[in-house]
Amino acid sequence: MTSSKSKKPVASWLDYDFFENEAIKCLTVILRTVGCQWRKCTMCGYWQESADISQADILAQLEHSLRTSPDEEFILKIFTSGSFLDEREISSGTRREIARMVETRKEIKKLVVETRPEFVSAEKIADLKAVEHLELAIGLETADDFIRSNYINKGFSFDDYRTAARIVNECGATVKTYLLLKPPFVSEKKAIEDVIKSADLVSDYSSTISLNLCNVQKYTRLEYLWKRRYYRPPWLWSAVDAIKEIKNKRDVVVMSDPVGAGHKRGPHNCGSCDFVVKEAIKEFNVTQDLGVLERLEAVDCECKEVWQALLKFDDFLFCSNLG
Ligand code: SF4
Numbered sequence: 001m002t003s004s005k006s007k008k009p010v011a012s013w014l015d016y017d018f019f020e021n022e023a024i025k026c027l028t029v030i031l032r033t034v035g036c037q038w039r040k041c042t043m044c045g046y047w048q049e050s051a052d053i054s055q056a057d058i059l060a061q062l063e064h065s066l067r068t069s070p071d072e073e074f075i076l077k078i079f080t081s082g083s084f085l086d087e088r089e090i091s092s093g094t095r096r097e098i099a100r101m102v103e104t105r106k107e108i109k110k111l112v113v114e115t116r117p118e119f120v121s122a123e124k125i126a127d128l129k130a131v132e133h134l135e136l137a138i139g140l141e142t143a144d145d146f147i148r149s150n151y152i153n154k155g156f157s158f159d160d161y162r163t164a165a166r167i168v169n170e171c172g173a174t175v176k177t178y179l180l181l182k183p184p185f186v187s188e189k190k191a192i193e194d195v196i197k198s199a200d201l202v203s204d205y206s207s208t209i210s211l212n213l214c215n216v217q218k219y220t221r222l223e224y225l226w227k228r229r230y231y232r233p234p235w236l237w238s239a240v241d242a243i244k245e246i247k248n249k250r251d252v253v254v255m256s257d258p259v260g261a262g263h264k265r266g267p268h269n270c271g272s273c274d275f276v277v278k279e280a281i282k283e284f285n286v287t288q289d290l291g292v293l294e295r296l297e298a299v300d301c302e303c304k305e306v307w308q309a310l311l312k313f314d315d316f317l318f319c320s321n322l323g
Pocket residue numbers: 036037038039040041044045046081082116139154
């Protein structure tokens with residue numbers, strides 16, 4: 001790793017999020033760190049972004065990204081492709097320094113960081129006490145222990161998540177829970193049912209539910225399955241269906257960043273209607289207005305019937321992996 005690369009983040013970009021009932025700018029920074037210790041989830045290739053990085057480099061990466069931060073109010077998301085509360089990735093001293101950087105920038109309305117549940121403790125969250133609105137994002141993926149353990153290989157239980165979420169809430173921070181739409185070996189229909197049921201079970205702990213539409217990353221076990229046609233990423237119609245169902249029932253912010261939408265490795269429909277559905281999901285993210293998704297009922301694309309038939313026969317046929 002050259003020193004110039006270690007002082008720049010993997011990526012950073014500006015887009016919009018939803019905060020206090022309105023759209024707000026959002027700066028996302030992906031810091032390069034030593035990476036996730038677990039590295040065993042079937043769909044994850046984030047370990048490829050890790051490197052031997054010092055704590056000083058991490059602060060330099062963040063400073064580099066903040067140079068292009070907006071002048072108006074915004075949300076700052078700092079992701080490490082691992083766990084922000086893992087001491088091996090981000091030390092306690094670095095966390096406190098980052099909290100000070102956030103505190104001095106009054107435009108930052110909220111800081112979002114990600115962590116596995118085993119790293120959550122009141123002491124570590126206290127490192128970030130200077131941050132006025134802190135959100136801890138936890139990749140639970142599903143409330144179903146069997147799916148999480150056997151198909152995703154996540155390495156923690158729903159109880160571990162609940163314990164961590166309670167600590168976060170008791171510390172006065174909020175929880176964002178990631179749910180994965182369509183892990184491997186789960187049919188399209190079961191995948192929709194699983195995220196809806198999971199949303200029910202996490203909504204007491206979460207102020208935001210983020211639906212991650214599974215995409216096929218390089219050099220992962222999921223890619224191995226996908227190349228052999230044992231896996232097809234979720235249909236965008238499934239995402240719309242799940243978002244509508246989850247949002248309809250609860251007072252929770254529901255987000256879904258349609259990463260890779262319309263591409264064969266990402267969530268996709270037939271190719272003709274992907275763009276309009278993807279744009280509707282993005283608009284829903286920043287408005288939380290279900291009307292945006294309901295208007296998609298007027299999209300008269302032939303693939304909708306194929307998708308509906310697939311849901312009907314999904315339990316009998318393994319054709320959800322085709323197309
Ligand atoms: S999904 Fe998260 S916990 Fe799993 S290997 Fe990737 S970074 Fe680690």
